Amino acid sequence: MINAKGEFLYSCAEIGYALGINPNTIRAGAKRLFGNSYKMQFTVQEAQRIKAYFDSVSPEQEELRIKLLFDALGVTEKDINALTKTYEQKLGI
Helix, strand or coil: CECCCCCECEEHHHHHHHHCCCHHHHHHHHHHHHCCCCCCEECHHHHHHHHHHHHHCCHHHHHHHHHHHHHHHCCCHHHHHHHHHHHHHHHCC
16 A cells, blocks of 8 residues: 555564564554554555664563663662562562
């Protein structure tokens, strides 16, 4: 499909197929990025933004993001172990 500006539009299914991701996951990511609008077709730039979003939530990127937060807050390995131990005690693990 082509919009009024002459840009090609792609559905969640097409983007999902290209990325190897379930179209419902694409829809959820788009909802997170673009709000609760019922937008189901995206331009190339929007599709690239969706891809970048899913790349950023990879386990490696998530680990880096959390590590940067701990570094910024001055949380040490010792603090993490103490927090983990306290949490496990509360759960009875």
